[in-house]
Amino acid sequence: MKQSTFYSPSSSGLDLSELRAQFPILKRSMRGKRFSYLDNSATSLKPEMVIAAEQRYYTELSANIHRGVYEFSEQATVEYDQAREKLARFVGAGRNGSIIFTKGTTESVNLVAYGWARKFLGPGDELVTTEIEHHANLVPWQEACKATGASLRFIPVDPDGSLRLDELDEVITERTKLVAVTAMSNVTGYMPDLSRIIEAAHAQGALVLVDGAQYVSHHPVNVSSLDCDFLVFSGHKMCGPTGVGVLYAKNEILEQMDPLIYGGDMVTKVRRDQAVYKPLPDKFEGGTPNIAGVLALSAAVDFLSEIGMQRIAEHEHGLLEYMVERAELVDDLVSYGPTELGVRGGIFSFNYGDVHPHDAGALLDQEGVAVRTGFHCAQPLMRVFGVTGTVRASVYLYNTTDDIDALIDGLKRIKDVFG
Amino acid sequence: MSLEADLYQEIILENYRSKKNRRRIESATLQAEGANPSCGDDLELFLSVHDGIIVDAAYDGVGCSICCASANLLCDSLHGRSIGEARSILEGFKGMLLEDSVPEFADDISDLEAMQGVKHYPVRIKCALLAWNTLEGLLDGVQ
Numbered sequence: 001m002k003q004s005t006f007y008s009p010s011s012s013g014l015d016l017s018e019l020r021a022q023f024p025i026l027k028r029s030m031r032g033k034r035f036s037y038l039d040n041s042a043t044s045l046k047p048e049m050v051i052a053a054e055q056r057y058y059t060e061l062s063a064n065i066h067r068g069v070y071e072f073s074e075q076a077t078v079e080y081d082q083a084r085e086k087l088a089r090f091v092g093a094g095r096n097g098s099i100i101f102t103k104g105t106t107e108s109v110n111l112v113a114y115g116w117a118r119k120f121l122g123p124g125d126e127l128v129t130t131e132i133e134h135h136a137n138l139v140p141w142q143e144a145c146k147a148t149g150a151s152l153r154f155i156p157v158d159p160d161g162s163l164r165l166d167e168l169d170e171v172i173t174e175r176t177k178l179v180a181v182t183a184m185s186n187v188t189g190y191m192p193d194l195s196r197i198i199e200a201a202h203a204q205g206a207l208v209l210v211d212g213a214q215y216v217s218h219h220p221v222n223v224s225s226l227d228c229d230f231l232v233f234s235g236h237k238m239c240g241p242t243g244v245g246v247l248y249a250k251n252e253i254l255e256q257m258d259p260l261i262y263g264g265d266m267v268t269k270v271r272r273d274q275a276v277y278k279p280l281p282d283k284f285e286g287g288t289p290n291i292a293g294v295l296a297l298s299a300a301v302d303f304l305s306e307i308g309m310q311r312i313a314e315h316e317h318g319l320l321e322y323m324v325e326r327a328e329l330v331d332d333l334v335s336y337g338p339t340e341l342g343v344r345g346g347i348f349s350f351n352y353g354d355v356h357p358h359d360a361g362a363l364l365d366q367e368g369v370a371v372r373t374g375f376h377c378a379q380p381l382m383r384v385f386g387v388t389g390t391v392r393a394s395v396y397l398y399n400t401t402d403d404i405d406a407l408i409d410g411l412k413r414i415k416d417v418f419g
Numbered sequence: 420m421s422l423e424a425d426l427y428q429e430i431i432l433e434n435y436r437s438k439k440n441r442r443r444i445e446s447a448t449l450q451a452e453g454a455n456p457s458c459g460d461d462l463e464l465f466l467s468v469h470d471g472i473i474v475d476a477a478y479d480g481v482g483c484s485i486c487c488a489s490a491n492l493l494c495d496s497l498h499g500r501s502i503g504e505a506r507s508i509l510e511g512f513k514g515m516l517l518e519d520s521v522p523e524f525a526d527d528i529s530d531l532e533a534m535q536g537v538k539h540y541p542v543r544i545k546c547a548l549l550a551w552n553t554l555e556g557l558l559d560g561v562q
């Protein structure tokens with residue numbers, strides 16, 4: 001296994017040692033080795049300022065929002081609303097769209113599946129998705145179709161896990177009401193040409209939901225120029241806390257949608273037999289929200305914006321190129337996803353010889369390397385690849401070539417055991 | 420405590436690679452499927468039982484080394500044993516991994532003890548138990 005000198009971490013202009021110092025967990029070792037965290041697609045590590053923001057809510061405010069008349073409640077309400085505006089700016093939402101806070105991507109998809117799809121779809125209608133989706137962007141649509149009599153169709157996929165957009169016209173027709181597609185595969189990092197899909201969908205009068213769970217945390221996003229109708233993503237994959245996520249949607253659509261959660265906080269007037277709901281966005285946020293989580297997510301957006309999403313994307317791309325280059329020199333390593341790296345984010349899925357991914361992951365763990373193994377909540381894509389699972393390494397802004405070296409060098413230990 | 424000493428011992432790797440019991444028994448009298456949805460392990464277990472004696476046992480499917488080694492050991496340990504004996508081996512094996520109990524397997528099946536190290540790796544216990552849980556389901560169906 002030869003060392004490559006292709007990528008230097010400084011080429012993106014990030015000061016890695018300064019950045020890494022802001023992530024307390026990076027000071028820990030794992031199994032007595034340097035901690036190489038390569039499971040960023042599952043969840044990201046958290047910088048000090050995000051942890052501090054979450055804690056600050058409990059130590060300084062600890063009040064419910066939209067309710068109290070006292071100072072701390074007022075301040076919590078103001079900060080919560082400011083967080084919403086910050087998220088709106090972060091994804092380029094103009095005046096015509098809103099940010100709804102949810103508990104994550106999965107809940108955001110379900111909000112659309114219940115509040116919109118079940119209300120507006122019927123027999124004869126079609127919902128289009130793909131085989132490369134995370135189960136979160138597939139199962140809710142299967143259920144919505146069952147409930148409404150609509151049918152589910154799939155944009156054809158190539159053996160390398162990329163979409164055959166040339167055949168879009170055959171799948172997206174006047175019967176299509178919604179296209180639900182990922183902006184970045186959580187298995188291969190493949191990023192389909194969203195503009196092309198959105199254009200084809202809109203030409204048929206269909207709406208488009210973009211699953212940004214993987215993309216938003218690593219790339220600049222502008223929903224206004226992209227013109228998607230829904231964008232869903234999770235805070236915990238973008239340096240934010242668990243338990244908070246976002247549904248962005250155009251206001252004209254939100255106005256027609258039903259809430260998913262009914263109860264307090266989302267109503268203006270309640271009588272014995274009926275209630276009047278608050279206007280956007282509150283009607284979709286029944287109950288006490290994850291206030292600490294929202295404030296911490298807001299801090300995460302500050303953290304990411306300070307660095308710059310474009311620089312983060314470039315840094316990760318450099319790491320992907322480095323990983324691919326080192327992996328190419330390893331015998332018996334099979335990787336998945338398009339070979340054209342320009343359409344990929346920083347995710348690298350592979351199998352090593354005929355070693356089961358679980359065994360590979362367990363031995364890498366002994367080397368301090370954290371990877372994900374299994375089918376990554378994407379079983380239909382595993383079938384496309386003809387495997388039951390893969391080992392997945394995924395990078396973020398704080399990763400260095402040392403992490404990738406630890407992974408590739410760790411393969412030696414696997415070889416020693418499994419030959 | 421190293422992974423190689425606990426989990427990936429030669430005896431486990433041998434059982435993982437062994438193809439002896441890795442097959443389907445078309446004439447099986449008992450058959451069931453077991454899966455661990457979180458890791459994708461998916462096995463089918465086959466038993467041929469005649470006059471209360473297990474005359475053949477085999478498994479087929481996909482799984483990690485721990486899962487397959489455990490399934491192979493299970494099949495070996497059941498050959499020629501009665502349903503009642505199978506139940507007590509099953510109990511002994513689960514007790515060894517889940518309750519820290521000291522296993523007392525017959526000499527000819529003492530290889531089962533090699534799986535003991537798995538209990539130090541909580542996420543792998545379910546790999547080691549997949550075939551055994553499947554067996555439990557099968558035996559529960561036998562009067």
Ligand SMILES: Cc1ncc(COP(=O)(O)O)c(C=O)c1O
Pocket residue numbers: 041042103104105106107134136137182184185186211213214234377
């Ligand atoms: C592409 C994609 N969509 C959806 C999800 C689900 O996100 P969450 O579990 O935060 O709801 C994930 C997370 O793994 C993902 O990678």
